[in-house]
Structures are given as C-alpha cells and as structure tokens.
Amino acid sequence: MIRLKPQTRKLIAEREDDLVEHAHKIAQALKQDKVRQIRNILEVAESTSSWKALELFIRYQAARGELPKKWAEMTIQELEALQQEATKIQQKAQKKVKAPEELDSVKAIHLELVTRVLGHTVRWHIWDVKRREG
Numbered sequence: 509m510i511r512l513k514p515q516t517r518k519l520i521a522e523r524e525d526d527l528v529e530h531a532h533k534i535a536q537a538l539k540q541d542k543v544r545q546i547r548n549i550l551e552v553a554e555s556t557s558s559w560k561a562l563e564l565f566i567r568y569q570a571a572r573g574e575l576p577k578k579w580a581e582m583t584i585q586e587l588e589a590l591q592q593e594a595t596k597i598q599q600k601a602q603k604k605v606k607a608p609e610e611l612d613s614v615k616a617i618h619l620e621l622v623t624r625v626l627g628h629t630v631r632w633h634i635w636d637v638k639r640r641e642g
Contacts, residue, residue: 510557510612513611514618516598516611516620519597519601520597520617520620520621523597523621527621527628529627530586530625531627531628531629531631535629535636536632537579537582538633538636539590542575543634544627545574547630548565552565553626555593559588559591559618559619562619564586565586567580587622590621591618594621595614598612598614598626
C-alpha cells in the first residue's frame with residue numbers, strides 16, 4: 509500500500525461524496541449477497557500497487573462464478589474511469605507543490621480512489637442486502 513502525501517489525501521477527501529456515489533452505483537448493480545467477494549476484492553486493492561492485477565482478480569472472481577460477469581465488467585469500467593479523477597487530482601496538487609518529487613503518481617492516486625470506492629461499496633452492499641431482508 510502506497511502512502512499518499514497530505515496535500516493529495518486532502519484533495520481526495522474533498523471528492524469523497526463522489527466516491528460514495530460511484531460505490532452506490534456498483535453496489536446497486538449486485539443483486540445477490542456477495543459481501544465476502546467484495547471484501548476479497550477490497551483486500552487485493554489494499555495490498556497491490558497494480559491496477560491490472562486488481563482488474564484481473566475481479567475477472568478471475570467472475571470466471572469462477574463468484575460474481576456475475578456483467579457486474580465484473582461494469583465494475584472494472586467504473587473503477588478504471590477513476591484514472592481521470594486521479595489525473596485531475598494530481599494536476600491540482602501540482603499547482604500547490606514546489607518540486608516534482610513532492611507529487612504522488614497518478615497510478616498511486618488511482619489505486620487510492622479505487623480502494624476508497626470499494627470500501628464504500630462494501631458498506632452500500634451490506635445496507636442493500638439487509639434492507640432486502642427486511
């Protein structure tokens with residue numbers, strides 16, 4: 509797990525509501541109780557520095573029948589789109605720093621965004637499952 513610089517963490521925190529909305533969209537698309545699988549994906553996200561490895565793990569879970577393939581593809585697209593947000597965050601941070609070494613990479617920012625969205629997805633999914641149970 510990569511530690512982000514304080515200015516980057518602050519810029520990400522300013523977008524937290526948007527991240528919660530991304531998570532809500534992902535959670536709503538999953539109709540059956542798959543909390544364990546989402547937690548597994550979150551664990552991989554927290555432990556890797558590779559978006560491609562995480563993407564492959566999501567596909568692997570779908571190929572094993574643990575998650576619907578359609579949901580896996582939609583989730584990958586949703587999480588991959590966060591790269592644009594990561595670029596915007598880095599550009600905004602760039603205006604506030606004096607030297608390039610003070611900047612976090614877009615890759616590191618993207619993985620942080622993905623991890624946060626997946627964390628929120630777990631919470632939304634648990635809420636949806638319990639709500640359906642009554």
